[in-house]
Amino acid sequence: MKYERALIAVAIVVFILVLSYAVTLGAMGSTLPPRDLRLLAKLYLWLAINPWTRNLTVMSPEAVTSIVWDFRGLDTFFETAVLYLAIIGTVAIYRGVYASSKSREVPISEDEVGMSPIAKSVTKITLPIVIAVAVAIALHGHLTPGGGFQGGSTAAVILLLVLVVFSLQYSIRMGITKGSTLALRSAGLLGIAVTSILVLILGLLVGCQSFIFQNQPKAYAPVGVPAFLDGMLVSGTLILFNIFECLAVAAGLTLTFILVLTHEEEIRSVMKGDRHE
Amino acid sequence: MEVLVLTLMAIVALLSTVATYLAITERDLLTAVIYSALQSTAYAIIFYLLMAPDIVLVYIPVAVGLYPAVFIVLIKKSERYEGG
Amino acid sequence: MSSDFHLVAYLTGIVIISLFVNMGVSLYGMFARPSLIKKLIALTILSDTANVFAILVGYRRWPPGSIVKPPVLTELPPTPERVARFVSTAVDPLPQALVLTAIVIGLAVIIFLAVIIMQIYRTYGTTDVRLISKMRGERR
Known part of the structure; x- marks a missing residue:
C-alpha cells in the first residue's frame, strides 16, 4: 500500500498523545520536572564564578565549561x-x-x-x-x-x-x-x-x-x-x-x-x- | 511562556518520532540518512529549548553535518539499498 | 493554576513518551533490520535519544516570576545578588557537561564503526548480516 507508512506514522503520533494523557491522569506517576535543583547542581552553579570564596571557585561564568x-x-x-x-x-x-x-x-x-x-x-x-x-x-x-x-x-x-x-x-x-x-x-x-x-x-x-x-x-x-x-x-x-x-x-x-x-x-x-x- | 515553550518542545518531539520511524523503515539508505538528519534537527531544537546552548553548539556540527557526511561516504563506498 | 499544572504535565509527558518511542523504534532498527548501515543509523538515533534524556533530567520548572536560563552567568562583574539570582534560575549544568563529551566520543566511535563496515563490504561484498552469517569467510 502506498500510504501505509504515513498511516503508521500518524498512528504512532496518536498513540503518544493518548498515552501522554493517561500519564497526566496519574497512570505512571508524575512526569513533571522538579521546581528546584539538587544541592550538587546548586553548588556547581554557586562556585562557577564566586570571588568571595577564592579557595573553591573556578572564576568562569560558564558553569558547563568549569565542570x-x-x-x-x-x-x-x-x-x-x-x-x-x-x-x-x-x-x-x-x-x-x-x-x-x-x-x-x-x-x-x-x-x-x-x-x-x-x-x-x-x-x-x-x-x-x-x-x-x-x-x-x-x-x-x-x-x-x-x-x-x-x-x-x-x-x-x-x-x-x-x-x-x-x-x-x-x-x-x-x-x-x-x-x-x-x-x-x-x-x-x-x-x-x-x-x-x-x-x-x-x-x-x-x-x-x-x-x-x-x-x-x-x-x-x-x-x-x-x-x-x-x-x-x-x-x-x-x-x-x-x-x-x-x-x-x-x-x-x-x-x-x-x-x-x-x-x-x-x-x-x-x-x-x-x-x- | 512556560506552556508555549513546552508546546513547541512537544511538537518537535512528535516530529522527531515521525522522522525516526521513517528513517528506520526506509529501504533506500540515502533517504534514511536524510530522515535521520531531520530527526537530528528536531533534537537540536529540543536541546535549545531545554536551555543547553553548549550542547546545541556541539550537536549541530556533529549530528546535522558530520553524521550524514560519514553515512553518505559509507553508502557511496558500499551499497545503497537495503535488501529484504 | 491547576489547569496550567495539568497542561505542563501533559506536554512534558508527550516529550518523554516520544523519546521512549524513538528509543523503541531505534532498538527495533538495530535488532531487526538486516543492513549494517541501517543498524548504524539506528545506533546514532539511540545514543542521541539517551543524550536528550540526560539533558531532560537537568531541566526544571520555571521559577515563579522569571524565565529559566542556561547555566551561563551573563551579568558581569559578579555580585552576590547576581550569583544568587543565577542559581535560582539556571538549569542543572552537570548533565550538559557529561553529554557534551558523550556526543563527540559518539562521533569518533560511529566513524570507527563506519570504517569497519567499509572493511566488511570490501571483504564480503555485502552489508547484509543474513548473507554474511551464511558465508564462511569466502567472497561473494
Whole structure:
C-alpha cells in the first residue's frame, strides 16, 4: 500500500498523545520536572564564578565549561582518551594505506580535480569565516556557551567540505595529509597533558603542595594560574584546555575523514598485497 | 511562556518520532540518512529549548553535518539499498 | 493554576513518551533490520535519544516570576545578588557537561564503526548480516 507508512506514522503520533494523557491522569506517576535543583547542581552553579570564596571557585561564568575542565577535569581527560583511541583504531585499520603515494608525484592543477568552480569559490569564501567562528567559539569557551569540543567539531565540518569539494588529491598537495593532521592532533593532546600538570609543576618549583587538574589556588595549595590577564577574564587553565582541545578535535576528525575518503582502488591494492604475503 | 515553550518542545518531539520511524523503515539508505538528519534537527531544537546552548553548539556540527557526511561516504563506498 | 499544572504535565509527558518511542523504534532498527548501515543509523538515533534524556533530567520548572536560563552567568562583574539570582534560575549544568563529551566520543566511535563496515563490504561484498552469517569467510 502506498500510504501505509504515513498511516503508521500518524498512528504512532496518536498513540503518544493518548498515552501522554493517561500519564497526566496519574497512570505512571508524575512526569513533571522538579521546581528546584539538587544541592550538587546548586553548588556547581554557586562556585562557577564566586570571588568571595577564592579557595573553591573556578572564576568562569560558564558553569558547563568549569565542570568539564575543572570540577570533573579527570573525567574529561579520560573521555578524551576514549575519543583518540577510536581515532587510533581507524588509523590502525588503514595501516599501510598512504593516500599521498600517487598524488605526490604527478603535479595536478586545481581545475582538473574536484567539484565545479562555483562550489570551489563558495568554499574559498566560507573557509576563513567558519574557521574564525570556530576559533571564536573555542577562545570564548570560558565566557559564553562553547569550548574546545564545539569549536573543534565546527572546524572539522569546513575541513571536511574542503576535502570533498577540492578532492582529496589536491588537499593532500596543499598540505592536509595524514602526517600533518596526526602531528597537529598529537600537539593538541600534548598540550592538554601538559596543561593538566601545569600547576603541579608550578607547585613543585615553588615548593608547596599542589594537585593535578588544579586551576585556582586552593586552601592547602596556594599556587594557581591567574584568572585575570591584563584585566581580561581568562579563567586560568580553562582557556588553554579549550585551545588545545579545539586543535586536537579538529585535526583528529580531519584525519579520520582523510582515511575514510581514500580511494577504493588504493585500499584494495593494499589489501591484495596483504593477502599475497 | 512556560506552556508555549513546552508546546513547541512537544511538537518537535512528535516530529522527531515521525522522522525516526521513517528513517528506520526506509529501504533506500540515502533517504534514511536524510530522515535521520531531520530527526537530528528536531533534537537540536529540543536541546535549545531545554536551555543547553553548549550542547546545541556541539550537536549541530556533529549530528546535522558530520553524521550524514560519514553515512553518505559509507553508502557511496558500499551499497545503497537495503535488501529484504 | 491547576489547569496550567495539568497542561505542563501533559506536554512534558508527550516529550518523554516520544523519546521512549524513538528509543523503541531505534532498538527495533538495530535488532531487526538486516543492513549494517541501517543498524548504524539506528545506533546514532539511540545514543542521541539517551543524550536528550540526560539533558531532560537537568531541566526544571520555571521559577515563579522569571524565565529559566542556561547555566551561563551573563551579568558581569559578579555580585552576590547576581550569583544568587543565577542559581535560582539556571538549569542543572552537570548533565550538559557529561553529554557534551558523550556526543563527540559518539562521533569518533560511529566513524570507527563506519570504517569497519567499509572493511566488511570490501571483504564480503555485502552489508547484509543474513548473507554474511551464511558465508564462511569466502567472497561473494
